[in-house]
Amino acid sequence: xxxxxxxxxxxxxxxSWDAQQESFNPDRERRFAAMLDVLSVALPKxxxxxxxxxxxxxxxxxxxxxxxxxxxxxxxxxxxxxxIGQEALGNFRGRLAWVEAKLGERGWADGLPRRKFEAAVxxxxxHWLTEPSLRRLYRDLGQKLRRGGVxxxxxxxxxxxxxxxVARLANKIWRRRFPGNQSTxxxxxxxxxxxxxxxxxxxxxxxxxxARRNAVHPKHDNVSLDVHRDALERAGFRDVTVVWEDxxxxxxxxxx
Numbered sequence: 001x002x003x004x005x006x007x008x009x010x011x012x013x014x015x016s017w018d019a020q021q022e023s024f025n026p027d028r029e030r031r032f033a034a035m036l037d038v039l040s041v042a043l044p045k046x047x048x049x050x051x052x053x054x055x056x057x058x059x060x061x062x063x064x065x066x067x068x069x070x071x072x073x074x075x076x077x078x079x080x081x082x083x084i085g086q087e088a089l090g091n092f093r094g095r096l097a098w099v100e101a102k103l104g105e106r107g108w109a110d111g112l113p114r115r116k117f118e119a120a121v122x123x124x125x126x127h128w129l130t131e132p133s134l135r136r137l138y139r140d141l142g143q144k145l146r147r148g149g150v151x152x153x154x155x156x157x158x159x160x161x162x163x164x165x166v167a168r169l170a171n172k173i174w175r176r177r178f179p180g181n182q183s184t185x186x187x188x189x190x191x192x193x194x195x196x197x198x199x200x201x202x203x204x205x206x207x208x209x210x211a212r213r214n215a216v217h218p219k220h221d222n223v224s225l226d227v228h229r230d231a232l233e234r235a236g237f238r239d240v241t242v243v244w245e246d247x248x249x250x251x252x253x254x255x256x
Contacts (some may be wrong), residue, residue: 005202010087013197014056017084020193021058021124027246031123031154032059034244034251036066039119042150042255045069047118050144052103052137053125056085057096059154063121064092071095073113076125077102077213079206080197104133109140116146123154127222131231134223138235145256151237153228153252154244160224170247228252 022028039049046069051060054074063072072092076082077100086098101108103126120141126134141151159167198207225242229252232240237254244251 005087005200007087010084013084013200014058014088016193016196017056017081018058020189023189025124025249027249031244031249031251032062035059035121035123035152035154036063038150038152038243038251038253039063039067039121043118047071048073048115049119049121050075050112050117050141052120052122052141053128054085054098055081055125057089059121059123060085060096061089061092064095071097073097073099073117075099075101075103075112079209079213080203083203083206084197104129104137106136108137109144112144116149117144118146118149120145120149120151121154122152125155126153126228127155127157129223131223131227134228135231135234138231138237142235142237142256147256149256151232151252151254151256152243155250155252156222156248157225157228157242157250157252158222158248160226162226173247225250225252 018028025031039047045067047067048071049063051057051063051072051074054060054076055078057074060072060074064070072095074082074085074096079100082098082100089096091097097113099111101111126137129137145151159170197203229240232252232254237256240252240254242250243253
């Protein structure tokens with residue numbers, strides 16, 4: 001019988017996920033910090049938040065450590081990253097719950113607790129959604145947040161078609177910062193992490209389920225910042241604005 005991994009081994013797997021993510025987003029921790037700073041002044045000490053596209057809980061655990069009075073529901077559709085988060089973080093002394101749901105699909109919010117939330121956060125996840133799915137997500141999210149609740153999305157949010165010159169400028173700066181093919185580097189680190197995780201016997205069932213539900217990320221075009229703004233405003237959000245950015249790497253804020 002295969003030996004069941006101990007919690008430190010799951011924790012090491014979570015750390016390797018973080019390292020893989022930071023390899024192509026060196027400002028990741030700064031972006032996290034900016035998001036948490038906003039929550040610290042926008043919300044009371046006790047609040048409940050949704051982590052949309054949580055993966056193994058990288059943002060969730062940082063939020064819970066920063067705010068002792070907070071609770072988080074982590075939502076994702078990938079059984080592999082959910083299992084890693086559940087094993088590495090557990091329920092974080094009763095403050096963290098995990099929900100499987102495919103963001104933006106019809107009924108994605110049906111499995112969430114029947115309550116209103118004070119906040120919703122997301123990082124490096126919503127850029128995988130198509131525009132129709134993103135708009136449905138924001139419409140449903142508008143029903144899950146309390147009036148006055150906040151939404152924060154830390155992600156790559158490119159300029160729209162109305163700003164081609166700025167987009168070209170940002171792309172040149174990005175290439176200067178990351179000589180060579182950054183996209184190739186990003187995918188190489190990404191695929192290496194997944195290949196190593198797939199070798200673990202403890203995750204065999206989760207990888208089989210991942211393949212069955214086709215939880216792998218599809219090819220896509222990043223939805224522009226303008227579309228995010230329009231979708232949020234149509235869903236009943238206000239004060240939709242960027243509160244932190246480094247060219248296309250941004251934190252988008254909105255209030256319900």
